[in-house]
Amino acid sequence: MKNNLNETIRELSEIYDNDSQNTYVTLYLNKDALDEKFLERRENACTKLLTGEEQKNFTETMVEIKEFVKKHSGDNLAIFASRKHNFFTSVSLPMEVHGSLVVDSSPYIRPLARIQDEWESFTLVLLNSNYAKIFSVSLGSLEQQKSLSKDIMNRHKKGGCSQARFQRLRKGAIHAFFSEVEEALEKIADKRIVLAGPGQAKLQFRGMLPKHLAERIVDFIDIDIDDEKELLKESIHLISEKEEQKSHEAVRQLKEEILKDGLAAYGVEDTLQAVKNGQVELLLIEKDCKIKGWICEHCQVVKEGSVTKCPHCGKPISEIDVLEEILEFAERTDADIEFTDDEEIVNIGHIGAILRYK
Numbered sequence: 431m432k433n434n435l436n437e438t439i440r441e442l443s444e445i446y447d448n449d450s451q452n453t454y455v456t457l458y459l460n461k462d463a464l465d466e467k468f469l470e471r472r473e474n475a476c477t478k479l480l481t482g483e484e485q486k487n488f489t490e491t492m493v494e495i496k497e498f499v500k501k502h503s504g505d506n507l508a509i510f511a512s513r514k515h516n517f518f519t520s521v522s523l524p525m526e527v528h529g530s531l532v533v534d535s536s537p538y539i540r541p542l543a544r545i546q547d548e549w550e551s552f553t554l555v556l557l558n559s560n561y562a563k564i565f566s567v568s569l570g571s572l573e574q575q576k577s578l579s580k581d582i583m584n585r586h587k588k589g590g591c592s593q594a595r596f597q598r599l600r601k602g603a604i605h606a607f608f609s610e611v612e613e614a615l616e617k618i619a620d621k622r623i624v625l626a627g628p629g630q631a632k633l634q635f636r637g638m639l640p641k642h643l644a645e646r647i648v649d650f651i652d653i654d655i656d657d658e659k660e661l662l663k664e665s666i667h668l669i670s671e672k673e674e675q676k677s678h679e680a681v682r683q684l685k686e687e688i689l690k691d692g693l694a695a696y697g698v699e700d701t702l703q704a705v706k707n708g709q710v711e712l713l714l715i716e717k718d719c720k721i722k723g724w725i726c727e728h729c730q731v732v733k734e735g736s737v738t739k740c741p742h743c744g745k746p747i748s749e750i751d752v753l754e755e756i757l758e759f760a761e762r763t764d765a766d767i768e769f770t771d772d773e774e775i776v777n778i779g780h781i782g783a784i785l786r787y788k
């Protein structure tokens with residue numbers, strides 16, 4: 431099973447079937463038993479609607495998927511599979527997902543992209559002056575990456591050297607320890623870092639970090655050095671608040687760019703064009719919105735609305751959700767993605783983008 435969500439989404443966004451419409455099966459499934467009925471119902475409906483090779487592929491793909499589901503009944507799952515293309519990828523998700531079974535010419539990545547947006551991974555450093563643990567927090571769970579500790583002389587001198595000398599030595603030892611922590615952090619730090627621990631140590635530590643690391647620190651948590659359970663809870667709460675702020679901020683920025691006719695695209699047509707040109711720096715999508723459209727794989731044309739065949743080449747088209755299509759383009763070009771339910775995104779046409787250039 432995959433655990434690097436960024437990479438997985440990127441890979442999935444590259445995949446589509448040029449010749450056939452309905453060859454990739456995507457399943458989002460919760461572990462609770464209720465979803466078994468849902469799966470059966472969706473499978474029956476799809477089987478009835480598909481014909482020939484597509485039906486055969488679907489049936490065989492479903493056999494593989496159901497075997498996998500059986501083996502992983504304790505997990506919430508996202509599965510992307512196609513027997514025809516000998517393709518199978520799955521992700522285990524710690525949070526509940528909205529169940530869906532989709533048959534299409536490409537994997538349906540939107541729910542996964544949204545989870546990635548809402549549960550962005552970050553690095554958590556728990557430290558005091560002689561002890562540090564570095565965790566990576568991904569999809570809401572904590573994984574310890576590194577643990578460091580050092581014997582540092584006690585705060586109070588026990589005789590021998592002078593008080594001033596003692597303090598100097600102690601300071602030097604703490605500094606040396608922090609340098610070790612910094613070195614470890616340098617190797618594994620995510621884009622965002624949360625510093626946690628009791629007292630002043632975390633502030634001192636930040637003070638000695640080089641700029642490129644200090645800039646990634648998004649917040650501090652004041653907490654006991656051994657309270658890891660509470661630490662996870664607080665840090666996740668903190669990061670999800672930050673995420674919400676980030677998405678509000680992105681909407682505000684988009685609005686500003688639009689008002690001054692700056693580096694922005696908005697509405698389906700405009701945004702689609704920009705994302706195809708690789709201009710998009712940050713894509714903003716309305717959370718639960720879908721917009722009906724079509725794609726001609728032959729001409730590589732994507733448009734909003736509905737037609738019976740391609741007006742350019744006359745070949746059959748596939749019906750799509752235009753927003754999903756734009757999202758896939760954006761993932762392929764490494765754009766940042768934010769989901770939002772701010773009313774402003776509705777007003778500007780459900781989707782928009784801040785551009786790298788114009």
Ligand SMILES: [Zn+2]
Binds near residue numbers: 726729730741743745
């Ligand atoms: Zn065409």
